[in-house]
Amino acid sequence: MTLPRFIKSEENFQELRAILKLQTCPHCRRIGTLNSHGHLRGYPELGGGKGDEFRGRRLFCSNRRRRKPGCGRTVGLWFSNILPNFIIRLQTLWLFLTGILAGLAKADAFRRASSTQHPMSAYRIFRRMEDSQSRIRACLSRLVPPPEAPKSPAPLAATLAHLEAAFPHARCPPDAYQLHFQESFFRRKRVSFQHPVSRVPIERHQEFSRN
Numbered sequence: 329m330t331l332p333r334f335i336k337s338e339e340n341f342q343e344l345r346a347i348l349k350l351q352t353c354p355h356c357r358r359i360g361t362l363n364s365h366g367h368l369r370g371y372p373e374l375g376g377g378k379g380d381e382f383r384g385r386r387l388f389c390s391n392r393r394r395r396k397p398g399c400g401r402t403v404g405l406w407f408s409n410i411l412p413n414f415i416i417r418l419q420t421l422w423l424f425l426t427g428i429l430a431g432l433a434k435a436d437a438f439r440r441a442s443s444t445q446h447p448m449s450a451y452r453i454f455r456r457m458e459d460s461q462s463r464i465r466a467c468l469s470r471l472v473p474p475p476e477a478p479k480s481p482a483p484l485a486a487t488l489a490h491l492e493a494a495f496p497h498a499r500c501p502p503d504a505y506q507l508h509f510q511e512s513f514f515r516r517k518r519v520s521f522q523h524p525v526s527r528v529p530i531e532r533h534q535e536f537s538r539n
């Protein structure tokens with residue numbers, strides 16, 4: 329069985345745990361080697377210390393078995409409301425984007441969506457949205473055609489309308505997107521090894537992901 333990358337909730341994980349021995353390790357392709365290995369942790373969106381928030385589950389491909397050992401690597405299963413490698417939750421991102429579409433300036437839309445994040449993050453996150461939009465729309469087109477008459481021809485309006493058409497009953501369409509397509513709403517940005525540590529975007533933090 330193919331292991332999901334995003335799961336809806338802890339309850340979903342417990343269901344998956346019951347059939348973990350049937351799952352394939354995404355690294356070494358062995359079956360029956362994965363074990364539960366704690367939580368993925370990260371900065372909580374509402375502040376607090378590092379590692380305070382559970383953001384998913386971690387599995388370990390056991391290399392301690394005598395017969396057919398696994399590869400010893402770990403695998404992350406993200407909760408679908410989490411945006412991997414970002415502090416903000418997808419519900420906050422959705423509020424931010426719909427605020428911009430409603431006519432708010434980016435910083436104002438961000439303040440309305442998140443009372444705890446620095447407004448400067450608004451521009452960085454919006455750039456990531458711009459970088460991701462064509463891939464998101466291409467994925468959505470596999471599910472439903474784009475709406476024929478979006479309210480505005482702007483790419484953001486077209487993308488949000490397409491998300492709503494694909495997941496009409498979802499409270500947070502990007503969450504539904506991650507769960508359905510099993511891929512991150514934003515792709516991880518590769519950081520050059522030459523970058524000084526201080527230049528690494530503040531959203532990045534030490535969480536394992538399979539990107």
Ligand SMILES: [Zn+2]
Nearest residue numbers: 353356389399
């Ligand atoms: Zn493995």
